[in-house]
Amino acid sequence: MITDWTLWLEWFIKSLILIFALLGGFAYLTWYERRALARIQTRIGPNRAGPFGLLQPIADAVKLVFKEELTPAKAFKPVFFLAPILTVVPSIIIAAVIPWGRSINLFGREITLYLADINVGILYFMSIAAISVYGIVLAGWSSNSKYAMLGGLRATAQMLSYELSLGISLVPVILLANSMSMIEIVEAQNPVWFILIQPVGAVIFWIATLAEVNRAPFDMPEAEQELTAGYHSEYSGMKFALFFMAEYQKMIIVCAVLAVFYFGGYLGPGIDRFPLLGPVYMFLKIVVLLFGMIWVRATWPRIRYDRLMSFGWKVMVPLSLAIVFITATGILLADQFNNDIWLLTIPVASIIVGVIPVVTIYRAIRRLSYGRA
Amino acid sequence: MGVLDPIVELARGLWITLKSIGEKPVTFQYPEEKRPVRPRYRGRHVLKRYDNGLEKCIGCSLCAAACPSDAIFVEASENTDEKRFSPGERYASTYEINMLRCIFCGYCEDACPTEAIILGDNYELSYTSRRAAIYTKDMLLEPVASPDLLTPQKVEPGKYNRRSVPEMQDPRD
Numbered sequence: 001m002i003t004d005w006t007l008w009l010e011w012f013i014k015s016l017i018l019i020f021a022l023l024g025g026f027a028y029l030t031w032y033e034r035r036a037l038a039r040i041q042t043r044i045g046p047n048r049a050g051p052f053g054l055l056q057p058i059a060d061a062v063k064l065v066f067k068e069e070l071t072p073a074k075a076f077k078p079v080f081f082l083a084p085i086l087t088v089v090p091s092i093i094i095a096a097v098i099p100w101g102r103s104i105n106l107f108g109r110e111i112t113l114y115l116a117d118i119n120v121g122i123l124y125f126m127s128i129a130a131i132s133v134y135g136i137v138l139a140g141w142s143s144n145s146k147y148a149m150l151g152g153l154r155a156t157a158q159m160l161s162y163e164l165s166l167g168i169s170l171v172p173v174i175l176l177a178n179s180m181s182m183i184e185i186v187e188a189q190n191p192v193w194f195i196l197i198q199p200v201g202a203v204i205f206w207i208a209t210l211a212e213v214n215r216a217p218f219d220m221p222e223a224e225q226e227l228t229a230g231y232h233s234e235y236s237g238m239k240f241a242l243f244f245m246a247e248y249q250k251m252i253i254v255c256a257v258l259a260v261f262y263f264g265g266y267l268g269p270g271i272d273r274f275p276l277l278g279p280v281y282m283f284l285k286i287v288v289l290l291f292g293m294i295w296v297r298a299t300w301p302r303i304r305y306d307r308l309m310s311f312g313w314k315v316m317v318p319l320s321l322a323i324v325f326i327t328a329t330g331i332l333l334a335d336q337f338n339n340d341i342w343l344l345t346i347p348v349a350s351i352i353v354g355v356i357p358v359v360t361i362y363r364a365i366r367r368l369s370y371g372r373a
Numbered sequence: 374m375g376v377l378d379p380i381v382e383l384a385r386g387l388w389i390t391l392k393s394i395g396e397k398p399v400t401f402q403y404p405e406e407k408r409p410v411r412p413r414y415r416g417r418h419v420l421k422r423y424d425n426g427l428e429k430c431i432g433c434s435l436c437a438a439a440c441p442s443d444a445i446f447v448e449a450s451e452n453t454d455e456k457r458f459s460p461g462e463r464y465a466s467t468y469e470i471n472m473l474r475c476i477f478c479g480y481c482e483d484a485c486p487t488e489a490i491i492l493g494d495n496y497e498l499s500y501t502s503r504r505a506a507i508y509t510k511d512m513l514l515e516p517v518a519s520p521d522l523l524t525p526q527k528v529e530p531g532k533y534n535r536r537s538v539p540e541m542q543d544p545r546d
Contacts, residue, residue, distance in 0.1 A: 362379035
């Protein structure tokens with residue numbers, strides 16, 4: 001009985017820490033993004049509230065909390081209220097399966113540095129990520145506004161299309177790790193990160209997650225120039241803050257998941273001796289990957305919607321199927337000849353296959369633009 | 374065209390944005406650090422004085438007539454040798470500009486026969502009421518170096534007559 005009680009307490013405390021880390025991470029991710037974007041655009045960015053503008057997220061939060069909340073007269077109220085919650089909850093609970101390290105000894109107790117080690121961690125991630133699209137489409141529909149509606153529709157189509165390649169691009173990871181548990185995936189990358197074995201898979205996963213969290217260049221559901229703010233046009237105050245929160249938490253989560261699947265998760269030098277370095281490595285990897293997202297946003301313009309769809313269906317899905325095939329073949333060859341050197345066929349063949357669509361798309365676009373001139 | 378051209382082009386775009394991180398920000402930290410305005414910038418109006426402290430404005434109301442948004446109100450009074458404001462016959466006893474109406478076109482500058490009104494370099498115009506938006510003569514008048522240059526001045530009779538307003542010069546900038 002007493003062990004039960006402490007176990008519950010441990011889970012509770014770990015959940016609290018996780019949630020607060022995510023909330024704090026969200027707040028400071030907005031600061032990080034604004035500062036990084038500003039530097040890329042040779043500006044300074046928020047630097048007034050506190051040193052280096054570090055109190056800016058707090059000021060923003062206070063402003064958002066005290067803002068007037070408007071509900072459109074013809075909105076479908078229950079769904080309108082439910083949608084932000086439906087968006088933000090998955091973005092938090094998805095973090096439960098992310099491993100932050102192995103385990104540490106605290107007060108004579110073995111404490112694992114993850115909340116749950118589900119043996120189908122990847123499926124959990126995929127299914128919870130799929131739920132968050134409901135919040136967005138319901139928000140768009142219940143607002144009873146054209147812009148919000150179009151934003152919600154775009155989000156649905158986009159997320160459905162890219163979720164497919166997102167899921168398939170995880171199959172090489174499952175094959176290589178021979179497991180669906182996040183912990184075992186990380187441990188399977190002990191000598192070599194999976195990005196070195198399957199670089200194309202990492203790129204596909206990266207692109208698909210960009211589309212999944214509605215980040216530039218795939219931010220069609222909230223394209224400012226076309227749809228004012230897309231699905232959350234009619235939201236203000238705290239409800240808008242929830243959407244905002246969900247978006248940035250999802251950014252953190254997908255970066256964490258990418259780190260786990262392809263960048264060796266919490267692994268790093270000295271991890272065997274000091275397990276507490278695990279969260280530090282995770283944090284550093286997440287920060288670097290987040291910078292990648294911000295960098296891409298600052299560089300590339302938004303993709304046109306029909307091109308977005310045809311890119312998702314005609315390039316991403318076949319390519320991810322191809323790399324699944326290549327990975328499986330490489331693993332089979334390595335098994336057959338009992339020599340891991342055959343695993344080298346995977347990156348080589350994947351990169352060759354990955355270059356084909358890039359070149360084909362480029363040629364097609366050139367042909368189109370010259371044909372018109 | 375090489376096979377890797379598209380990848381190279383994408384990477385070049387990324388490289389350009391990454392490079393700009395090292396550049397010096399163009400931001401001016403405004404309240405502490407102000408960018409100097411251009412020579413012919415049209416900011417808040419200033420009523421100019423001559424070197425002896427007398428006001429250039431002779432209260433002719435040409436600026437008010439030229440003003441397309443009817444923002445200027447001028448009321449003129451007679452100068453006397455006891456209380457002399459300007460070298461001419463008359464001076465502006467009331468000079469008001471409604472900054473809510475002013476469009477900073479600079480026509481008043483052009484209309485002024487004595488170069489008395491100049492659009493200066495002050496762009497920090499803010500007020501909290503309509504009443505405070507009306508800038509009166511003492512707010513617009515150029516400050517003086519010493520108190521004995523203040524108007525009205527007491528001058529000996531006959532020093533100024535109706536011809537004593539100097540000729541206008543062509544603008545130099």
